[in-house]
Amino acid sequence: MTVMQLILLAGVVCLFALTVAATLLGWATRRECAVLLALWIAAALGIAFPEETTRIARAVGVGRGTDLLLYCSVLAMMGGFLMVYARLRALRREMTLLVRHLAIRGAIVTTDRQETPGDPPPPRD
Amino acid sequence: MTAAQTTSSGDLSPEARRAAFIVIPAYNEGACLERVVRDVRRLYPNVVVVDDGSTDDTLEAARRSAAFCLRHAINRGQGAALQTGIEYALLRGAGCVVTFDADGQHDPADIAALLAPICAGECDVTLGSRALGRAVDMPASRRVLIWLSVRFTRWVSRVRVTDTHNGLRAFSRRAAQGIHITLDRMAHASELLDLIRRSGWRYREVAVRIRYTPYSLAKGQSPRGAVRILIHYLLGRIMR
Numbered sequence: 001m002t003v004m005q006l007i008l009l010a011g012v013v014c015l016f017a018l019t020v021a022a023t024l025l026g027w028a029t030r031r032e033c034a035v036l037l038a039l040w041i042a043a044a045l046g047i048a049f050p051e052e053t054t055r056i057a058r059a060v061g062v063g064r065g066t067d068l069l070l071y072c073s074v075l076a077m078m079g080g081f082l083m084v085y086a087r088l089r090a091l092r093r094e095m096t097l098l099v100r101h102l103a104i105r106g107a108i109v110t111t112d113r114q115e116t117p118g119d120p121p122p123p124r125d
Numbered sequence: 126m127t128a129a130q131t132t133s134s135g136d137l138s139p140e141a142r143r144a145a146f147i148v149i150p151a152y153n154e155g156a157c158l159e160r161v162v163r164d165v166r167r168l169y170p171n172v173v174v175v176d177d178g179s180t181d182d183t184l185e186a187a188r189r190s191a192a193f194c195l196r197h198a199i200n201r202g203q204g205a206a207l208q209t210g211i212e213y214a215l216l217r218g219a220g221c222v223v224t225f226d227a228d229g230q231h232d233p234a235d236i237a238a239l240l241a242p243i244c245a246g247e248c249d250v251t252l253g254s255r256a257l258g259r260a261v262d263m264p265a266s267r268r269v270l271i272w273l274s275v276r277f278t279r280w281v282s283r284v285r286v287t288d289t290h291n292g293l294r295a296f297s298r299r300a301a302q303g304i305h306i307t308l309d310r311m312a313h314a315s316e317l318l319d320l321i322r323r324s325g326w327r328y329r330e331v332a333v334r335i336r337y338t339p340y341s342l343a344k345g346q347s348p349r350g351a352v353r354i355l356i357h358y359l360l361g362r363i364m365r
Contacts, residue, residue, distance in 0.1 A: 085360075085364070093309075099201050099205070099209075100197070100201075102198055103175070103209050104213050106196065107193060107194065107213060
């Protein structure tokens with residue numbers, strides 16, 4: 001095994017450990033954890049046995065192992081972008097619901113004050 | 126599903142006018158909001174203005190003129206503001222909900238024609254159509270943009286309409302209760318048409334007059350904005 005392989009494998013082990021820790025801390029769901037761990041294991045196998053990636057590449061008609069890894073990386077990156085986008089959308093949605101809740105509650109409080117005789121006038125911003 | 130089209134202008138009773146809540150989403154519309162709201166309130170007392178986090182004096186204008194004034198703490202988009210206004214109108218006991226633009230393009234006199242078929246129980250939703258009515262001073266570029274968006278909407282949403290992204294619409298209480306806009310920005314108009322198709326609501330297009338002014342054109346959609354709406358809408362459909 002070359003030095004480069006050892007460095008890359010060490011990096012993958014760190015990512016593996018970080019993923020497990022993030023899941024235990026509740027930052028990632030079990031499903032996300034499973035997908036990421038599978039990805040890290042595949043990466044580790046690809047680094048440890050590079051000739052195997054070439055064999056698989058030839059079997060699927062890509063040619064070179066590096067090309068196969070590149071295509072897989074692009075796909076994984078696109079999937080990652082989509083996951084982040086979906087999470088961003090969910091966050092925006094929650095933000096909108098919060099803003100709406102505050103707006104409606106504020107209007108109800110203001111209108112109720114106006115409709116109650118004897119109460120002081122509603123505060124103005 | 127087919128859309129019966131009408132140009133009739135209904136004569137509404139005072140009770141029907143009181144039961145109708147006019148929802149006006151507004152973002153930085155301080156320049157003309159007060160005039161628009163006062164014009165609407167001459168005919169319909171219950172006007173709900175949703176200030177969508179404006180940075181000008183829209184909120185003050187709304188407080189001076191509207192019956193009900195809500196404020197989004199931060200800007201969330203027209204779709205979000207409409208949903209807020211509709212939910213509030215329902216809480217206040219609205220019999221019908223009408224959506225109306227804040228930029229002075231719409232004519233309050235058209236609201237009666239939108240409400241009449243709903244009050245008569247003939248349909249659940251009425252959609253304003255400038256193609257059936259009139260579009261005063263509409264630039265050619267806007268005409269092309271609307272033509273393209275109508276064709277796209279007919280193809281994607283499968284709702285037979287002659288106009289799209291027209292902010293003048295009316296909903297019965299039952300239909301308004303079923304509205305859950307998730308596309309916060311301008312793509313909500315297409316989402317509403319999808320909802321109409323999915324829900325099986327009876328809908329009708331009604332002729333309305335849209336008056337384009339330099340102000341409303343400056344606030345309106347550019348071709349780039351239209352592309353952005355398209356992307357938001359398609360992503361919204363994919364990642365529902």
